[in-house]
Amino acid sequence: xxxxxxxxxxxxxxxxxxxxxxxxxxxxxxxxxxxxxxxxxxxxxxxxxxxxxxxxxxxxxxxxxxxxxxxxxxxxxxxxxxxxxxxxxxxxxxxxxxxxxxxxxxxxxxxxxxxxxxxxxxxxxxxxxxxxxxxxxxxxxxxxxxxxxxxxxxxxxxxxxxxxxxxxxxxxxxxxxxxxxxxxxxxxxxxxxxxxxxxxxxxxxxxxxxxxxxxxxxxxxxxxxxxxxxxxxxxxxxxxxxxxxxxxxxxxxxxxxxxxxxxxxxxxxxxxxxxxxxxxxxxxxxxxxxxxxxxxxxxxxxxxxxxxxxxxxxxxxxxxxxxxxxxxxxxxxxxxxxxxxxxxxxxxxxxxxxxxxxxxxxxx
Numbered sequence: 001x002x003x004x005x006x007x008x009x010x011x012x013x014x015x016x017x018x019x020x021x022x023x024x025x026x027x028x029x030x031x032x033x034x035x036x037x038x039x040x041x042x043x044x045x046x047x048x049x050x051x052x053x054x055x056x057x058x059x060x061x062x063x064x065x066x067x068x069x070x071x072x073x074x075x076x077x078x079x080x081x082x083x084x085x086x087x088x089x090x091x092x093x094x095x096x097x098x099x100x101x102x103x104x105x106x107x108x109x110x111x112x113x114x115x116x117x118x119x120x121x122x123x124x125x126x127x128x129x130x131x132x133x134x135x136x137x138x139x140x141x142x143x144x145x146x147x148x149x150x151x152x153x154x155x156x157x158x159x160x161x162x163x164x165x166x167x168x169x170x171x172x173x174x175x176x177x178x179x180x181x182x183x184x185x186x187x188x189x190x191x192x193x194x195x196x197x198x199x200x201x202x203x204x205x206x207x208x209x210x211x212x213x214x215x216x217x218x219x220x221x222x223x224x225x226x227x228x229x230x231x232x233x234x235x236x237x238x239x240x241x242x243x244x245x246x247x248x249x250x251x252x253x254x255x256x257x258x259x260x261x262x263x264x265x266x267x268x269x270x271x272x273x274x275x276x277x278x279x280x281x282x283x284x285x286x287x288x289x290x291x292x293x294x295x296x297x298x299x300x301x302x303x304x305x306x307x308x309x310x311x312x313x314x315x316x317x318x319x320x321x322x323x324x325x326x327x328x329x330x331x332x333x334x335x336x337x338x339x340x341x342x343x344x345x346x347x348x349x350x351x352x353x354x355x356x357x358x359x360x361x362x363x364x
Contacts, residue, residue, distance in 0.1 A: 001194035006169045009040035010348050012199035013152035014355035026161035031168035036149040039201045042309030044256045047141040048346040051106025056323040060109045063346040066353035077151040080259050086241040087139035089131035091293045095245045096133050113138040128237045130296050173212035174287035203313050223316040227267020228279045230303040236261045253290040268362050279305035314342035328361030338362045
């Protein structure tokens with residue numbers, strides 16, 4: 001089939017790869033001048049274990065399967081990554097029950113190596129840590145997200161596919177048994193394809209509304225959650241990722257490490273109406289207070305504004321977190337169309353598994 005994947009973030013590229021490896025002619029269209037400039041480039045670059053999500057959910061299924069596929073892909077293609085491990089910490093006795101619940105979810109989801117630790121056991125692993133208990137996740141890691149996406153582009157092109165930059169997709173409609181796609185950018189025109197996959201991230205809902213015949217009531221609302229990150233100067237105080245108990249809308253202001261060992265803290269959760277990537281320096285005080293719950297010795301003045309990301313959520317404050325939404329022909333009735341909505345964390349970890357799911361829905 002001639003297939004068009006809309007969106008060259010990590011999920012769109014993974015889907016393009018999955019389809020190209022199946023022998024289909026693939027174009028991955030991206031509105032921007034480079035791949036991975038949106039959600040995929042503004043996250044924590046964490047390879048998640050899969051212990052936060054309800055058993056049987058798409059998040060749980062794809063996070064665990066995707067993690068295993070991702071480690072294998074990175075090793076095979078030389079993508080920089082490291083299974084550094086993670087501690088999720090309870091900083092008070094009141095948080096211990098929540099930690100145990102995360103542990104139970106992880107076991108139900110098949111996450112390998114999880115173990116509950118008392119505070120003194122956790123401090124033997126990370127002497128600078130303050131906590132009463134912790135959950136050790138050795139399967140958690142970090143990855144160079146840009147190198148990962150570059151490797152995905154390479155595999156698409158090796159399989160005969162193409163990446164079309166500066167090619168915003170404006171609309172699509174069924175004509176003579178195929179999709180007639182109108183695109184903008186420098187090469188403005190039309191393209192006929194057999195199949196479309198909407199992996200446009202923040203633009204997924206607007207694209208879905210521009211696809212003629214797709215029921216508008218199936219387009220979920222989009223809720224934007226801004227997450228800010230602060231860098232931390234000085235020698236790293238930890239060798240693992242450190243996560244607090246989760247908060248509404250996110251996993252709390254956690255410590256991540258990049259592959260050079262630099263410490264980074266975030267994201268927080270700020271519900272916003274429009275995409276705004278500013279990081280206000282005055283937020284450092286709020287971050288310091290959150291960080292000192294598990295790292296009391298954080299020196300004053302060490303945090304510096306880094307970057308922010310926007311997560312395309314399907315639910316807002318006070319609502320239970322929605323699962324990933326993958327809408328294929330079996331659900332909506334239109335042939336050759338798969339739409340993905342609400343693909344936020346753990347989207348990067350899940351990408352290769354989501355790609356297999358999307359390809360199967362498209363081709364069956």
